Amino acid sequence: MGPKTTRRHQQGEESKERILDAVIQIAAERGYEGTTVSLVSERSGLPVSSIYWHFGNKDELIAAVIERGFRAWSAEQAEPFEVDPAATRRELIAAILHHDVGSLARRHPEFLRFGLMLTLEQRAEEPKGRTLFLEARETSLERIVGGLALVLEAERIPDDGFARRLGQLIIATVDGLFLATRASLDLDDLNSHLDLLAGAIDLLIEERTPR
Amino acid sequence: MGPKTTRRHQQGEESKERILDAVIQIAAERGYEGTTVSLVSERSGLPVSSIYWHFGNKDELIAAVIERGFRAWSAEQAEPFEVDPAATRRELIAAILHHDVGSLARRHPEFLRFGLMLTLEQRAEEPKGRTLFLEARETSLERIVGGLALVLEAERIPDDGFARRLGQLIIATVDGLFLATRASLDLDDLNSHLDLLAGAIDLLIEERTPR
DNA sequence: TCGTCCCTGAAGCGATGGCTCCAGGGAATA
DNA sequence: TATTCCCTGGAGCCATCGCTTCAGGGACGA
Known part of the structure; x- marks a missing residue:
């Protein structure tokens, strides 16, 4: 399974990365349709034929960049994330928000931006x-729901969805907050809005708590 | 200012409408870049030259469809909207949500969808x-903030932003909820989530109320 | 009935889209 | 040194892109 000519193979991997770097940049700016192979070639410095050699066609190219982005984000999510045991429930929720979803907006904005574009689009044949x-x-x-379910359980709130x-x-x-950063909201505002949201979630749970 | 040949002029207006109908349909599916003039011609049944005669170029065409969408929505927002005087604050907030923003998602989904796409995009020269x-x-x-400010004032909450x-x-x-309807959420869920949101806002206000 | 004006139809411009082909270059193996 | 295999370079295919042009057709006021 391993590559025969290690050095050469490694260079190929580097090229792949350079190509994907160019793709995510362009795609986040211009969407699926606006991402042209020739533009990717130009910005990555590699010829069109290399792009096709590595990825086969445009659809696979786009799919590869999504896959890479998701892998990177997943790896971060999997990192253990410690919470002060004395933290209030609200702080706990805020921590979940910042770690699980806020990180996406902060650390992989191009990935999220392009992903949201893809979500909005709808063409005859669905891009991979x-x-x-x-x-x-x-x-x-599922991850977030799992975390919330634990919180609800601790409060003995029946979780019927x-x-x-x-x-x-x-x-x-x-x-939506991320979207707003594309208009007039800045990233600091996003973080403070996340805390506001954590407060809102906390209050909604509070309201449901039996006593 | 009035048209000279009324009948002919009227037909022109109808053509314009048919063109814009086709545009918003296509644009909501495929975004700015994916909206091609020839596709608009095909779906509207009118020749390309008519499109250019009416709108001049693609950018103006896109701008016209956004303008029409905003006008339609604004007209609805301007409609007086009555609230039961005995309504709770939460119900009042829910009413605002449903009337001001929920209506956009429900009655002009293509407009919102395309608008969000445009928000996410970023090209060399900003489309009009x-x-x-x-x-x-x-x-x-501004509209929503105005409504909320009234509510806060009634509760004597200092409004520092x-x-x-x-x-x-x-x-x-x-x-974000609308975006989710492009994935797996259905419209009924959207409405119930709006009520959940209204509850959350209500609780955040409650928490701030001095007593 | 005539001329005017709004709109349409068809043809076609240069540029660019996705994609293919194929002759190599160059490191690793023999 | 010879051979193999991964990858690159560049030319070029055909379809379609946005956009333009211009000769009319048809309803109207005169």
């Missing part, structure tokens, strides 16, 4: 990259 | 339509 992004998003939802609804609300809000 | 959409969005924010932050949170959430 769109499917991948939606799956990634679903995975992320409540955690899921909260999770959907959270993801939606973060998406 | 994008600027228009962002202005529309700003107007809408709190209303604006809530407004931004609301718009972001609605955008």
